[in-house]
Amino acid sequence: MTRGATLDLNAYLDGELGPEESAEIEARLETDAEARERLETLARQKDRLGAALAAIADSAPADLRTARLERQLAGALHRRMSPRRPFAAAPWLRGGGRVAAAAALVAFGWVAHGSWAPQAPGVPEYVSEAMGAHQVFAEDLVRPAEFTGGAIDTAAEWFSSKIGAQVNAPDLSGFDMTLVGARLLGTKEGPLAQFIYEDAGGARYSLTLARHPEDRPLAPLQAVDYPDRAVVYWSTPDIDFTLIGKKDGMSVRTMASTLAERT
Amino acid sequence: MDGRAELERRLNDYVRSLRRYALVLTRDTDAxxxxxxxxxxxxxxxxxxxxxxxxMRVWLFRILHNTHMSERRRARVRDDARLMLPEAVDDSDPTTRIELQQVLDALSELPEAQRLPIVLVALKEMSYAEAARTLDVPLGTFYSRLGRGREALRKIVGGMKTTRLKLVV
Incomplete structure (x- = not known):
């Protein structure tokens, strides 16, 4: 057997070959007894070595300092994975979105309302996506919304079918907020429905709704402090909600609290 | 499972793999x-x-590998020292235990350039590309060292079996 053929057997054994190359090897194995034997030897050797290495490491007593360092590293990396760059990857921001403010994201615990849970170290991806969408679409008064006026009701039906759960634009007229537009966005987390509201002073607010993944825990009502914007998010078993608005405008927290009670 | 718990579980797996690799590199449990x-x-x-x-796993392996290499350069440890791995622990079956120890003994006969690719692939199903990045060698170099190393390992283990057979007879 040539050396090249042996190398191919190694790659085949380790799952490094594509389907076509694997098929070629398998065809050869059917007719080449020497290659079959070689592959069996390689597989047995790899298994034994894996088992031997596993046995020596697992027999070592647990080292407390290692365990402590392991936990510290988990903490450091978890913070790294937290949303300091929350919407840099959002599709509509690629190639020009101004996201510098996101770097200054500060999460804080908000305990003004007894039922509000302490702030988690990171915010869910859907909140980051909602923030990106809010900055790009809701605050831009020139760019038209995808649906306006009476078309929003029809849009809500379409959104519901795309998201896989019933979504609609809640009535916020009690807060003197007017629904001015809606759009559906594709994100890496799935479709996201965005409803845009305007207050009496013309400040823009957005409520985004996404399908709540079954395998994720329900987020209680929580607030995060982005620069110049207030963000509150919560989950129901079907929908993840994010409400975003100006800090100095109508209280996003109050509105979110009312909406969460309704949902 | 929340993100932090999932991360801790993954890290725990990686640390076990790192420890195995470190044992091969240092030849000593404390080291x-x-x-x-x-x-x-x-x-x-x-x-x-x-x-x-x-x-994350490749990142950690690279740190470990580079740390080891720079420490070794500092200490001027000769590369021809034999690999002294602790004995494999598996008392469920004496035959298995002998076989596992045999493959570790055979591994110690190989030059490090061949030994490390074999170990990295055997450890935790690391891909060739990941293992090559860990060792900082081109993929083609990694590939041929792995092939040569496994072939040498096969011959050594084969030789050990023959010797043992002769002793028994």
């Missing part, structure tokens, strides 16, 4: 644990340089 701890300490200090989404 291996020290190397793992140095690696974790450096990783904590460099956590900000880790790119979320990139492969």
């Amino acid at each position: 291996a644990e020290d190397l793992v701890q140095d690696t974790l300490t450096k990783a904590i200090a460099a956590a900000d340089s880790w790119q979320p989404g990139s492969d």
Whole structure:
């Protein structure tokens, strides 16, 4: 057997070959007894070595300092994975979105309302996506919304079918907020429905709704402090909600609290 | 499972793999644990340089590998020292135990350039590309060293069996 053929057997054994190359090897194995034997030897050797290495490491007593360092590293990396760059990857921001403010994201615990849970170290991806969408679409008064006026009701039906759960634009007229537009966005987390509201002073607010993944825990009502914007998010078993608005405008927290009670 | 718990579980798996690799590199259980701890300490200090989404395991293995190499350069340890791995522990079946020890003994006969590719692939199903990045060698070099090393290992293990057979007879 040539050396090249042996190398191919190694790659085949380790799952490094594509389907076509694997098929070629398998065809050869059917007719080449020497290659079959070689592959069996390689597989047995790899298994034994894996088992031997596993046995020596697992027999070592647990080292407390290692365990402590392991936990510290988990903490450091978890913070790294937290949303300091929350919407840099959002599709509509690629190639020009101004996201510098996101770097200054500060999460804080908000305990003004007894039922509000302490702030988690990171915010869910859907909140980051909602923030990106809010900055790009809701605050831009020139760019038209995808649906306006009476078309929003029809849009809500379409959104519901795309998201896989019933979504609609809640009535916020009690807060003197007017629904001015809606759009559906594709994100890496799935479709996201965005409803845009305007207050009496013309400040823009957005409520985004996404399908709540079954395998994720329900987020209680929580607030995060982005620069110049207030963000509150919560989950129901079907929908993840994010409400975003100006800090100095109508209280996003109050509105979110009312909406969460309704949902 | 929340993100932090999931991360801790993954890290725990990686640390076990790192310890196995460290044992092969250092040939000593205490030195291996020290190397793992140095690696974790450096990783904590460099956590900000880790790119979320990139492969955490390769990142950790690279830190461990580079730490070991620079320590060894400092200590001027000769590379021809034999690999002295602790005995494999598996008392369920004496035959298996002998076989496992045999393959470790055979591994110790190989030059390090061939030994490390074999170990990295055997450890935790690391891909060739990941293992080559860990060792900082081109993929083609990694590929041929792995092939040569496994072939040499096969011959050594075969030779051991023959010797044992002769002794029994």
